Amino acid sequence: MRIPTGLRDRLMEANGRLYTLSVDPGHRVYGEKLIMRGGGEWREWSVTRSNPAAYLAVGGSAFPIKRDSRLLYLGAASGTTASHFSDIVDQGTVHCLEFSARSFRDLVRICGRRGNMIPLMGDATRPESFAFAVGDVDIVYQDVAQKGQATILADNMDAFNAGRGMLAVKARSEDVTASPHDVFVEAHRTLVSRGLRVVECRTLDPHEKDHAMIVVER
Ligand SMILES: C[S@@+](CC[C@H](N)C(=O)[O-])C[C@H]1O[C@@H](n2cnc3c(N)ncnc32)[C@H](O)[C@@H]1O
Numbered sequence: 097m098r099i100p101t102g103l104r105d106r107l108m109e110a111n112g113r114l115y116t117l118s119v120d121p122g123h124r125v126y127g128e129k130l131i132m133r134g135g136g137e138w139r140e141w142s143v144t145r146s147n148p149a150a151y152l153a154v155g156g157s158a159f160p161i162k163r164d165s166r167l168l169y170l171g172a173a174s175g176t177t178a179s180h181f182s183d184i185v186d187q188g189t190v191h192c193l194e195f196s197a198r199s200f201r202d203l204v205r206i207c208g209r210r211g212n213m214i215p216l217m218g219d220a221t222r223p224e225s226f227a228f229a230v231g232d233v234d235i236v237y238q239d240v241a242q243k244g245q246a247t248i249l250a251d252n253m254d255a256f257n258a259g260r261g262m263l264a265v266k267a268r269s270e271d272v273t274a275s276p277h278d279v280f281v282e283a284h285r286t287l288v289s290r291g292l293r294v295v296e297c298r299t300l301d302p303h304e305k306d307h308a309m310i311v312v313e314r
Contacts, residue, residue, distance in 0.1 A: 097152055100159040106184045107141075108133070114141040114149050116183035120209050125179040139183065143303045146177040147239060147264035150303035158296035158311040160235055160260040164188045168233040168256055170220040170248065171240035174202035175213070181237070182213045191230050195219050220248050223255035232257045239264040243271075246286035249312075253292070260313045261292065267306040276306040287312050 097109045106117050115131065115138035122137070124130065129140040143153040152159060161167065164187040172178045172192035181190045192207065193216045194200050200217050207213040218226040220240045233256045238249040249263045265283050267276035276299075284294055292312040300307040 098155060098157055099152075100161075102162060103159075103184060106163060106186060108138065110138075114143060114152060115139060116141050116180045117186075119183050119186055119212070120179075123209060125206055126174075126176045139180070141180045142176075146180060147300060147304060147307060147309060148177060148237070148262065149180070150300040150307070151298060151309040153303055154298055154300060156296060156298050156309060156311075160262065160295075160311060160313070161185060162188070162234075165235055166233045167191065168230060168236045168252060168258065169193065170236065170238045170252060172203055172215075173199045175206040177239070178203075178213060179206055179210065182210045185212060188212060188234075189214060191216055191233065193218050193220055193226060220252065223252045227255060230256055234258060235260045235262065237262045237264075239266075241266045241269040243269065245270060246283040246310075247290075250287060250290035250292060253312075253314075254290075260311070263287070263310040263312070265308045265310060267308075276308075280308045280310070283308075283310060 118137045118139050131138050141149040143149045165185045167190045169178050169192045172194045178192045189212050191214045204215045207215040236252045236258045249261050253261050267279040270279045295311045297310045
């Protein structure tokens with residue numbers, strides 16, 4: 097597992113597991129293990145429940161998030177992965193977009209405990225409808241698991257002037273009949289056609305079947 101340079105104060109590997117330094121000590125978000133190290137409390141970042149953790153576990157080396165990043169998270173669900181991003185960007189912000197009312201209730205509760213996580217209810221396919229609440233960001237992270245995943249990422253990067261993006265592609269959400277490889281190639285092609293450079297594309301097996309992480313920049 098490769099810990100990105102500049103993040104060793106926020107992200108660590110111990111005994112083959114990944115941890116983030118909690119900005120909300122004493123509280124779990126999804127039942128994760130907590131350990132004490134160096135005077136701080138660290139939360140285990142599950143590689144089977146979180147795509148970016150799986151990406152790091154399979155050797156992903158283009159992790160674009162920094163401590164002071166302003167992040168827009170599309171498809172935050174109840175905040176599992178977003179809470180780890182919140183630990184990492186202790187000097188930045190995570191705007192968390194979700195359109196399911198049920199997930200949003202949990203998300204609001206978690207955001208309320210963390211000063212750098214902002215909940216937004218809205219539809220990722222319509223960035224103009226929530227732009228008033230976000231402003232420019234550095235990175236868009238996209239995990240909405242619906243058709244047109246690459247286009248949604250590119251539209252939001254354009255709308256919020258983001259220089260970098262991470263796309264967690266779920267092949268089955270794009271087309272249940274297509275081979276995952278073909279879906280990843282098509283997503284890659286769409287991103288390039290939108291003027292983005294693909295920095296890295298990795299499948300997340302064995303942690304997440306039929307998923308890939310694509311990291312892009314302008
Ligand atoms: C795979 S789950 C995300 C899991 C989450 N990223 C995590 O790792 O903790 C996909 C989420 O995207 C949300 N979603 C799907 N389409 C969306 C859209 N157009 N706008 C906003 N959220 C959407 C779903 O409600 C669901 O909660």
